[in-house]
Amino acid sequence: ICLESVMMQFCGNKLDKKDFFGKSDPFLVFYRSNEDGTFTICHKTEVVKNTLNPVWQAFKIPVRALCNGDYDRTIKIECYDWERDGSHDFIGEFSTSYRELSRGQSQFNVYEVINPKKKGKKKKYLNSGTVTLLSFLVDIEVTFLDYIKGGTQINFTVAIDFTASNGNPAQPTSLHYMSPYQMNAYAMALKAVGEIIQDYDSDKMFPALGFGAKLPPDGRVSHEFALNGNPQNPYCAGIDGVMEAYYQSLKSVCLYGPTNFSPVINHVARYAASVNDGSQYFVLLIITDGVISDMAQTKESIVNASCLPMSIIIVGVGPAEFDAMIELDGDEVRISSRGRYAERDIVQFVPFRDYIDRTGNHILSMARLAKDVLAEIPDQFLSYMRTRGIKPLPAPPPYTPPGYPTQI
Structure with a gap:
């Protein structure tokens, strides 16, 4: 081409x-x-x-x-x-x-x-x-894949909404309901997007966070807790590891509130702020049922993060109105906080309900969801690299096993 x-x-x-x-x-x-x-x-x-x-x-x-x-x-x-x-x-x-x-x-x-x-x-x-x-x-023109081939690492972090508005996980009406027969909306969204993103994540280790729940043993409310219960090492092996940690935490935490996004955004931003040479790029996937409680702080966090090597994907599950999410997406109007505008658009919002195939064919809906969720990431990534003048590194030569003649 x-x-x-x-x-x-x-x-x-x-x-x-x-x-x-x-x-x-x-x-x-x-x-x-x-x-x-x-x-x-x-x-x-x-x-x-x-x-x-x-x-x-x-x-x-x-x-x-x-x-x-x-x-x-x-x-x-x-x-x-x-x-x-x-x-x-x-x-x-x-x-x-x-x-x-x-x-x-x-x-x-x-x-x-x-x-x-x-x-x-x-x-x-x-x-x-x-x-x-x-x-x-x-x-x-360099492409997203030129950077990946040159060794830029994409680091995905998953954050899941554990607020009470999702409904009691023991009830079939809950978005977190654990049915023996089929995945709930959170699990479906996580698996659909996760299976695509893990191809871009070199070590396949994903930090997975939850927000809006009361944690054992003392019932304190947390807006950025490790799903695997280990705050020192919140990494899960592959998307299957994230799913496992998600199911385990549903059994131990108590859904509460409010729905605060800024703590998990700031959590990832802290890591992104320490890398500015183009060697790493961070993507935060937030899966939520909707209404944000800390809109002003979230906007400020997004404006601050817009100059860092990071993007945010929000997947909305359930039937709620997602007006606030559409505002955060910034496709129509550039997001601002206290008179400062975001340097670039880093948020992509997708409502999960638009992807549930009417025939109940979840495989189809998952493929469509994953495609649209990741549609803006390459452009957001390239806009960061271009404005900073960061060029992709040359791809390393193909690996030759020892004892084989190298091709001339």
């Missing part, structure tokens, strides 16, 4: 004057040619107001989008004078190719803008101005 992007900048010179009172408001439209001779728009520049000598802003475009990886394919560029009502005036056009453009700023990349209608009518017509390529920079 062609993973290059290119950054280009153009300027215009002596373009035709189209406006009666002013000059022109020029912009460019780039088209990729298709196999069947048609053209597809792949980029539009911004409009530069009232000038015949515009300098457009540099823009970045994947090489795939520009020429589908074929360096000699025609790229058509049209120049228009912008009109408020959308009836933009055509100034002229020219063609080039990626190979041509890749020569960078040179006499080869000064293009005459031609209007065929004018050319046909006026004998003395030369052109409608020129467009010049000012700069051309190629950038190889």
Whole structure:
């Protein structure tokens, strides 16, 4: 696959004057040619107001989008004078190719803008101005997997909601009900997401926390307790180990409240804050039945964590309204706390009920859930690495068992 992007900048010179009172408001439209001779728009520049000598802003475009990886394919560029009502005036056009453009700023990349209608009518017509390529920079796009191959470790932490709003685990109506016949909603969400994430976690050891329960022996309420009962070492072996610890703690703790998210977010943030070289990235998976009690503190924790190598996935189980979760997701409105905005979007929220297959086929719903839950992680991960200028390390050479000749 062609993973290059290119950054280009153009300027215009002596373009035709189209406006009666002013000059022109020029912009460019780039088209990729298709196999069947048609053209597809792949980029539009911004409009530069009232000038015949515009300098457009540099823009970045994947090489795939520009020429589908074929360096000699025609790229058509049209120049228009912008009109408020959308009836933009055509100034002229020219063609080039990626190979041509890749020569960078040179006499080869000064293009005459031609209007065929004018050319046909006026004998003395030369052109409608020129467009010049000012700069051309190629950038190889690195992917999430390039970092994984280079040794970046993804560390997953699981946090499960043990508040009383989930219902008494001994009752079949409870979201934590332990039925001998099928998994409850928490277990299903945990298994679905866990089976996918454990492929990215190199040591397959997951810290697993609970929040909102009274703990034995003294009944104190905790918002970040180790599911395996060992606060010094909350790690569980694989998702099966997490499931086991979850079932065990259901038998020993007492569901209580309130539903506080900030302690588990801060717990993971403390680890993430100690690693800023790109060697590790932390993902917190919170499974909850909904209503948050410490919304202000949670927002503050998320804003603080948005500059750390970490992401948060929230899976909502049960029938509650999840308005607060949607707000935390930050897809629509960037999350803020006390006037500070999150540096980047690090929260992905998914309501589990949207994935329960109506036919009762839980395997299907688990696969769909896992796919959507992890959809934003690579982009969140890459946005952290890019803004910090952290490049992936080269992948180590393939392992050769001793005694075998290495391949030349």
